[in-house]
Amino acid sequence: MSSFDRIQAAAKRLQGHARVTPLLSSPFLDEIAGRRVLVKAECLQHTGSFKFRGGWAAISALTEADRARGVLAYSSGNHAQGVAAAAKAHGVAAVILMPADAPSLKIKNTRALGAEVVLYDRAAGEDRSAIGQTLAQERGLTLIKPYDEPEVIAGQGTIGLEIASQAKAEGVTAANVLVCCGGGGLTSGVALALEATAPGLxxxxxxxxxxxxVARSLQSGDIQSNAEVSGSICDAILTPAPGALTFPILQRLCGPGLVVTEEEALRAMAMAFLRLKIVIEPGGAVALAAALFHPDEITGEAVITVATGGNVDAELFCQALSRYA
Structure with missing residues (x-):
């Protein structure tokens, strides 16, 4: 099965379960950016994030025997909630390995969705992959990786199918599509879908x-790592390095990466609330931040951005509004 065939198959399994999220716009944002800005509001997806798509795609593709044994995922929060919700809907037990410094809202929500949460110390250098492998072996669980997993990539790629259709309806056939990027599961999935359905995007x-x-890896041609694994408010997209599966896709299909500051992410959160009436978390706001505050690094009369998640602690959200609203 080709990557695009897998995305189409995932779309069929997700039909009636995932929301088709809207493509939003505001003349106020267009004025700031100096071009038309279209925002794919994936923060309105079930569990507040696109990660529900990948979780559902992966679990729905498992055999009955694998489902009966249960699943394991590791995540700072959005993949955790997506897998937990999909597992609950399928009657599958889920164990989620989460960093102890993840936003409290994400930890609480994951538990509320029925998953068992196991915390680890990311800041002290504990290796989630090693801990996860041990848990999976001890309990016989199937690991659902957050981005380096074909079915997860396919599930996230269904967003690309929707963007292609929605952009066409808006008369946009050539544009940059800015995607918040951690390990590259969403970015590579969307790129694969658009390659087949809207090559001008x-x-x-x-x-x-x-x-x-990811930006440094694309620039150098080799996988580069981050010096730190934590320490940013953009927790949802902090990963050590691009994935082994995702990087070749990113390298083949993506344009140069963009980088924004935390303050720009906070400002984008406030603008999204004021002008689009949506709530997005810092990691889910970086694509919009790039569109609004880095216009010279973008080409075309229009730009499409993906608002990837809305799971933000109230205190941090209030901070964004108090500074920039």
Missing amino acids: QVRPVEPQGFDD
Whole structure:
């Protein structure tokens, strides 16, 4: 099965379960950016993030025997909630390995969705992959990786199918598509979908300053790592390096990466609330931040951005509004 065939198959399994999220716009945002800005509001997806798509795609593709044994995922929060919700809907037990410094809202929500949460110390250098492998072996669980997993990539790629259709309806056939990027599961999935359905739409990964491993990897041609694994408010997209599966796709299909500051992400959160009436978290706001505050690095009369998640602690959201609203 080709990558695009897998995306189409995932779309069929997701039909009636995932929301078709809207493509939003505001003349106020257009004025700031100096071009038309279209925002794919994936923060309105189930569990507040695109990660529900990948979780559902992966679990729905498992055999009955694998489902009966249960699943394991590791995540700072959005993949955790997506897998937990999909597992609950399929009657599958889920164990989620989460960093202890993840936003409290994400930890609480994951538990509320019925998953068992196991915390680890990311800041002290504990290796989630090693811990996860041990848990999976001890309990016989199937690991669902957050981005380096074909079915997860396919599930996230269904967003690209929707963008292609929605952009066409808006009369946009050539534009940069800015995607918040961690390990590259969403970015590569969207790029694969657009390659087949809307080749005039070019994907550009967007990352926070200090955690721009994808941008540096694309520039150098080799996988680069981040010096730190935590320390940014953009927790949802902090990963050590691009994935082994995702990087070749990013390298083949994506334009140069973009990098924004935390302050730009906070400002974009406030603008999204004021002008689009949506709530987005810092990691989910970096693509919009790039569109609004880095216009000279973008080409075309229009730009499409993906608002990837809305799971933000109230205190941080209030901070964004108090500064920029």
